[in-house]
């Protein structure tokens with residue numbers, strides 16, 4: 001697993017890499033690289049994107065999160081890693097569903113329903129990753 005962090009000073013890069021490394025063993029096998037970037041709009045927390053063709057996860061971290069306690073960063077990283085298991089579903093929703101569901105407002109409603117369930121599943125996985133990692137590593 002390769003982790004690349006460049007948008008922050010050396011101390012922050014090391015801190016982010018260490019925090020993320022506690023959870024990388026939970027990633028699906030197709031993820032070979034993680035790039036951590038500063039969130040362009042800095043709208044809090046973190047977000048992620050996946051490029052399965054290149055086996056890559058891009059993790060976007062807010063300035064606020066970077067300066068938070070490690071106890072606040074780890075649950076966010078566990079959550080973003082959990083998204084690696086449903087990123088394909090999100091991509092399909094946004095890419096293919098608008099051409100399948102043409103009725104006014106129906107796509108938006110369908111997407112909202114699916115996204116809510118996806119977030120619930122993601123958070124369930126994140127709690128599992130946090131609990132098992134804490135039990136394993138302390």
Ligand SMILES: [Zn+2]
Pocket residue numbers: 079083119122
């Ligand atoms: Zn999420």
